[in-house]
Amino acid sequence: MxxxxxxxxxxxxxxxxxxxxxxxxxxxxxxxxxxxxSEVDIFRKEVYLSILESNRASAAPETATMKSLVEKYRKQIQGE
Structure with missing residues (x-):
């Protein structure tokens, strides 16, 4: 620093x-x-951390859904 x-x-x-x-x-x-x-985002740290957490939370269901779909199609390809 x-x-x-x-x-x-x-x-x-x-x-x-x-x-x-x-x-x-x-x-x-x-x-x-x-x-x-204007293209540079400037945030107070506590606001920035809140934005990151919100982004992670909203992406989590999509990640779980994608993992589920990948597993489903992997099983279909392998003939399970």
Whole structure:
């Protein structure tokens, strides 16, 4: 993990097209501004993890169905 120190108004740049600026610090809260192309998705980590879990949950029934179908057709091919 790269750790950087920044003062209010200072930025970091990631590659050529993402800029993160420290907007302010109030107690334990840090405000960041992020400039990035519209095709770059930016999420708070807890939201991102929720999206991943939701995607896994919705894909799970499809995976089980596919495994069931593969097993069914494997048996048919083998003449069981």
């Amino acid at each position: 790269l750790v950087l120190s920044r003062k209010k108004g200072e930025s970091i740049v990631i590659q050529d097209n993402i800029e993160i600026t420290l907007l302010g610090v109030e107690g334990d809260t840090v405000r960041l501004g992020i400039s990035a192309p």
